Amino acid sequence: MSIGFQIRWARESKKLTQQELAKRIGIPRETISHYENDKMTPGAANLKKIADALDKPVDYFFQKTELRVKEKSVGYKTAIPSQFNIPIVGHVDAERPVLMEENIEGYLELRGDFALKVLNHCMSPTISSGDIIVVRQQPTANNGDIVIAVADGEQTLKRFYKKGAQITLKPDNPNYKPIQPKKVKIIGKVVKCIKSC
Numbered sequence: 001m002s003i004g005f006q007i008r009w010a011r012e013s014k015k016l017t018q019q020e021l022a023k024r025i026g027i028p029r030e031t032i033s034h035y036e037n038d039k040m041t042p043g044a045a046n047l048k049k050i051a052d053a054l055d056k057p058v059d060y061f062f063q064k065t066e067l068r069v070k071e072k073s074v075g076y077k078t079a080i081p082s083q084f085n086i087p088i089v090g091h092v093d094a095e096r097p098v099l100m101e102e103n104i105e106g107y108l109e110l111r112g113d114f115a116l117k118v119l120n121h122c123m124s125p126t127i128s129s130g131d132i133i134v135v136r137q138q139p140t141a142n143n144g145d146i147v148i149a150v151a152d153g154e155q156t157l158k159r160f161y162k163k164g165a166q167i168t169l170k171p172d173n174p175n176y177k178p179i180q181p182k183k184v185k186i187i188g189k190v191v192k193c194i195k196s197c
Helices: 003-013 018-025 029-036 044-053
Strands: 085-092 106-109 114-118 132-137 146-151 154-163 166-170 184-194
Touching: 003 029, 018 029, 018 044, 146 166, 154 184
Parallel strands: 085 114
Antiparallel strands: 085 106, 114 132, 132 184, 146 154, 146 184, 154 166
């Protein structure tokens, strides 16, 4: 079954109209209609809002969908012990903070909330350009965790450290410098890295 089918099933189970669901999450009703009719696929942010509005975990929408991995996105075929499908929602530049693209490139069966393709060597050798990272959404992190974070309004991939009130986001590659942003919001923790070669 598709993500759109799962959204419609969950919405109708809550006895909500498309308009009511759209109003709850702040998007046009037409967008909900496109999702449910598989004309569009929600990105990670909207899917999380839909899940919250329908009192469902994000993985609910992937448990019964077929595995669809675009080989050009992943770079190779692999057999991975699976829990459920998660979306590859775009890419992340590990060196330079960038905003995540709201488009789904494919699906992986793993335990996590979404996946990203890394486009830089800032986190090498741990995570290299072309690798796929699996991210579990969470608002906090422990020292040493590799996180997706919004640093001063822009998204980045770094290792998290906090000492007192000061947060430092460090690359693993010694050729790159750590950053100490004024404002940091943790989007999620990297729970798996799938090497591109």
